[in-house]
Amino acid sequence: MNRDQQALLAAIRQSDPKLSRFDPLPRIVTFDDFDRGFCGWTQLVGNYEHSLDAMLPGYAQHSMAMLSTLPQWDFGSHGAFDGSYALKLATKPRKAAQNVTIKRLTFRKRGPIRLEFYFTFKPEATELRLSEADVRSIGFLYDLQTGDQDTDGARIMPHMRFLNAMDGEHVQKWQFKRHTTEVKPIGTENKTISHYHLAPQDWEDLPGGSQKLCYNEIPTKVNWHYICFDFDLETMQATGFRCNDRVFDVSGFDPIRMPAMRNLWCMLNLAFFVETDVAKRANFYIDSVCLSGDF
């Protein structure tokens, strides 16, 4: 793309109010505004064979994301960043409960990709108190695998979470993960395995990753935040991360790496997750998502 083409593309995008708050790479892979529906975001169901009893308990707790107007008992619908609806992911009201929503794609080219999204999070407002340490974390991940002809075959899972609170302490820092649980065979046909990559252990602090986010002053008021995460599918390394006004050094970031699996070639899955720190539902709201690539 020459400079004139780049300038034209930038002008078109910046004049579109929906896109001008994103900084996408040249090709927009998916632009999900939840005023248009669920946009392919679904429940992460665990693997099983013959019986649902085979599903690992971490996955068994997952449920479907919802389209939400962020309705509050004390003033009504909050609404989204733009329009009425955001995607809401809610945990069950049990300490350390988690939930995950996922979108399943494959990639066309191993090169730079950029994930941008606007989000907020709050506990269910069951108490008339600030409750700022009730949500344990919110986060996002990719689940990737190289192509079937690539010589460096591997499954790669970059994870990033904002650890808001742990056991009542208001921590507020970004963390990443380079280990999953032991891979376990599922069923009897030797075709399915499972592991729980959101197990509570093995989170590591992103160097310089402390950040205080706007929480507001009661549990029903929210403010929206921006994230941009750059990843290179060629090197399978993170290349950039920002949240609102802060740009973080990702040279110490490392994804989970494991041997390639038999059915996952060119996989490009995106997922969002939320964890609660108390016996109260934690809600993670995503207004819109833009995934773009340099191809």
Added chain:
Amino acid sequence: MLLESQAAVIARNETWSGNVETEPHEAGWAREAIFFVRALHEAIGKPGTARVELSPDGMRWVPEGTVFDLPRKPDEVTFARVKHFGTWLRVTAELPEGASLVVLVTLHLKG
């Protein structure tokens, strides 16, 4: 413009006994809903009925008025249709002492 539509599994492989309820489901965008309850195994005892509930805030619940039988045999399915429900929906049941049921509950929304 096509209608929005969603099929959501809201309880999967859960064993119901005593007082049970599904998680609050926000669906203010939908004009109609159907709950299906499928028995994954033979029920123990007589599980009885379930009822649909509404809520002004997802935390305080009132009966909507619809009551339907819970299934008893493996893969038996029962259902309830709901319209004009506001923002929140759930299903609750009070299984008699000694009764239990393993369920797959789905909620089908359209609007």
